[in-house]
Amino acid sequence: MKVSIIIPLYNKAPYVTKALDSVLAQTFTDYECLIVNDGSTDDSEAVVQSWLSRNSQYTVHFTLYTQENAGVSAARNHGISLSTGEYVCFLDADDWWESTFLEEMDRLIAEYPDAGIYASNYIYYKPGKTHVALSLPRGYIDYPKAYYEGSSMPVWTGATCMPRKVFDEMGGFPLGIKLGEDFLLWAKIALHYPVAFSEKPLAYYNNDVPASLRATRNLHAPEHHMLFNLASLENEIANLSLV
Numbered sequence: 001m002k003v004s005i006i007i008p009l010y011n012k013a014p015y016v017t018k019a020l021d022s023v024l025a026q027t028f029t030d031y032e033c034l035i036v037n038d039g040s041t042d043d044s045e046a047v048v049q050s051w052l053s054r055n056s057q058y059t060v061h062f063t064l065y066t067q068e069n070a071g072v073s074a075a076r077n078h079g080i081s082l083s084t085g086e087y088v089c090f091l092d093a094d095d096w097w098e099s100t101f102l103e104e105m106d107r108l109i110a111e112y113p114d115a116g117i118y119a120s121n122y123i124y125y126k127p128g129k130t131h132v133a134l135s136l137p138r139g140y141i142d143y144p145k146a147y148y149e150g151s152s153m154p155v156w157t158g159a160t161c162m163p164r165k166v167f168d169e170m171g172g173f174p175l176g177i178k179l180g181e182d183f184l185l186w187a188k189i190a191l192h193y194p195v196a197f198s199e200k201p202l203a204y205y206n207n208d209v210p211a212s213l214r215a216t217r218n219l220h221a222p223e224h225h226m227l228f229n230l231a232s233l234e235n236e237i238a239n240l241s242l243v
Contacts (some may be wrong), residue, residue, distance in 0.1 A: 001109065003031040003102060003161065004085030008075035012093035013043040015206065019096050020051050024058055028102035033062045034079040035093075039069030044093070073173035073181045080167060088164050094206045095158040101202040105161040108198050112140060116166045116193020117186060120200055122159040124152075126207040138199045143190035155186040155195065159203035166193065 005023055009016060016035075023033050037045045045066060052059045067078055080088055089105065091097065101120065108118045121134045133152040146154035170188050173181050189195070 001030060001087060001106060002085040003028075003087045003089055003105070004080070004083035004164070005031055005033040005089045005091060006076050006079035006083065007033065007035045007091050007093055008038055008072045008079070009035055009040060009044050009048065009093045010038040010069070010072070010075070011040050011042045011044060013040075013047045015094035015209070016044060016047055017051055019091055019093050020048070020055075020062070022096035022099070022101075023062075023091065024055060025099040026097070026102045027100050028106055029061075031061060031102060032083065032085060034083055035062065035064045036075040036079045037064065037066040038072065038075040039067065071175070073175050077172040077175075080164070080172065083164070086164055087161050088167055089161045090157045091203075092158055094209050096204050096206070097158075098202040098204075100200075101159075102161075104198050104200055104202055108196050109161070112194070112196035114194055115140070115196035116162060116189045117155060118161045118196045118198075119155045120159045120198040120202045122156050122203040122205055123201045124207055125204045129207070132201045133205070134199075136197055136199065138197065140194045141197045143186070143195045147187075153183070154197070155190075156203070156205060157182040158205060160186075162189070 007016075007019060020033075020035075023031075035048055037048070045064070048064050052062060052064065065078070065082065067075065076090060087105070087109070089102070104120055105118055109115075112118070121132060121136070124131055124133055133156070134150065134154060136146060136150075136154060141154060143154060166189060170185060172185070174184050
């Protein structure tokens with residue numbers, strides 16, 4: 001099972017080294033890592049180039065691509081279009097994994113082969129406020145119920161893995177959405193496939209990032225916000241009812 005890891009990169013120079021180190025430390029090694037520099041205006045690209053140079057004996061797994069700024073969805077979709085893995089994972093440039101994250105995804109896939117998406121528990125990281133996000137049991141989860149009843153997203157981008165064929169079938173991340181583009185994709189997948197969950201907290205959601213570097217720093221126009229684009233899910237449900 002080969003895994004393609006996609007890291008979208010936009011102005012995360014202080015953080016991306018830790019993300020790359022966590023990929024390099026994985027105990028499961030049948031992977032490729034594609035870093036997509038989405039038109040960064042800081043030193044992000046130079047930091048990655050320096051990291052690749054320092055780790056040149058290992059970087060057969062790692063490739064850096066650069067594109068004009070087009071947003072995180074476009075960067076992730078571009079990375080997938082260049083990838084070769086049977087499964088895909090996503091890691092933002094300011095987050096990181098425990099060394100056994102991919103190993104656990106491989107185990108989860110073997111246990112629940114019919115799932116359309118695999119997710120692990122994760123940790124909200126902020127000095128003095130670090131905590132495990134979820135208390136869900138291992139196995140298939142009721143995604144809508146877990147989402148509406150929980151205090152945290154049951155599927156978070158940095159703690160997911162999915163079959164490449166499912167990603168392609170769903171059309172990738174929706175373009176033009178600047179907040180909640182990942183939620184729309186996970187919800188769409190959950191309408192068609194089971195969602196498998198590992199109770200082990202193996203990914204870190206970094207909340208110790210300045211507000212100026214966060215995607216949520218600004219209010220977004222309705223056309224760019226997931227809450228005003230739920231009609232796509234309603235259409236999906238309507239189409240399913242006709243089958």
